[in-house]
């Protein structure tokens with residue numbers, strides 16, 4: 001065999017491996033599928049954990065990171081599922097838990113009582129174990145016979161590495177020595193679960209160890225109330241109506257761009273709300289969760305576009321821009337998941353006509369802020385995708401599309417945004433923060449404030465974000 005030569009020394013075997021590598025015994029289909037099902041389970045549970053924990057996670061950077069990582073895990077779930085479906089595997093059995101100890105492992109992380117323990121469990125235990133499994137698959141399998149799985153594993157590894165890079169930094173900043181000491185027993189429990197499962201991929205000899213649930217001893221309960229870190233000091237503030245300003249023809253494009261960056265950053269409430277729909281909606285086909293998570297990630301990107309836009313203009317947003325959570329709080333606590341989806345669909349339908357996303361893009365262009373024009377261009381494209389997701393997963397349950405839109409409007413109208421009560425209870429003064437941020441904007445640009453823009457003081461007390469007049473509840 002050593003004398004085997006390819007034609008004119010060209011790469012043999014399509015360049016995927018050497019002749020001797022292609023001769024190794026590798027993994028049988030049965031063993032390959034057994035391992036793939038474990039990666040599938042791990043990505044699915046991680047997706048669940050990221051989504052379930054992001055709404056009540058106060059730290060904005062983690063909310064954003066969890067949004068991305070949920071999306072990456074969802075995409076990997078889809079890729080691994082597709083591959084398993086190619087391997088003589090009907091019925092796929094993808095809803096079966098591959099190992100009871102792995103189930104406890106992920107249940108424990110899902111129920112971690114603090115942010116620090118949560119990130120420790122995800123980034124220091126689960127993802128490294130998954131990475132080791134994917135690497136081992138690459139080493140163990142026959143690269144010619146199992147090339148399609150190998151390709152799936154290689155792409156998965158790239159994204160697992162991205163998640164780990166973020167996670168190492170997070171753990172480095174948040175988890176200090178004393179906390180490690182305090183959580184040592186729990187950390188050992190996670191290690192024991194993996195050891196008792198024969199590793200995440202089940203390739204090791206299972207260690208016989210007694211596993212006793214701690215944080216998951218009582219079943220995890222979902223917390224859909226949004227929380228924010230200290231850079232969001234006035235989360236009930238509904239004192240500046242962004243939409244009334246944006247659609248008022250008398251105001252110029254430049255301050256409208258500033259207002260749009262606020263509108264984008266405020267979209268942090270969309271992942272907070274969508275996460276609750278995804279978590280509380282069970283028994284949908286997997287593609288539903290994948291599509292909804294993609295949209296959730298887009299909305300997180302939109303929030304970060306706003307953050308970048310404000311930073312680029314030199315605006316101190318935590319001090320001068322009051323980013324509220326009233327919409328996600330109200331929807332998550334007052335509506336059923338399908339009703340929240342209806343509101344989302346209703347809002348997104350309203351964004352497609354002339355006065356929606358195209359208008360925002362045109363404002364970006366007219367304002368001569370290239371970042372705003374760029375971000376709105378992509379925001380518009382994302383919105384077209386979201387309208388498609390809405391049609392696929394919400395609209396198709398209605399026989400009349402108009403009824404689907406009306407239902408969303410009705411659900412939104414039922415939500416009690418208790419503008420006056422929040423003020424009476426001292427939760428907010430609904431302070432008009434607009435003049436301060438506009439002054440800062442003008443100062444940084446070296447321009448004189450426009451008196452009309454400076455005097456803007458329309459709140460959300462009477463007019464909703466879709467410009468609909470609110471009859472009661474103020």
Ligand SMILES: [Fe+2]
Nearest residue numbers: 267298299302
């Ligand atoms: Fe958005």
Ligand SMILES: [Fe+2]
Nearest residue numbers: 348382383386
């Ligand atoms: Fe959207």
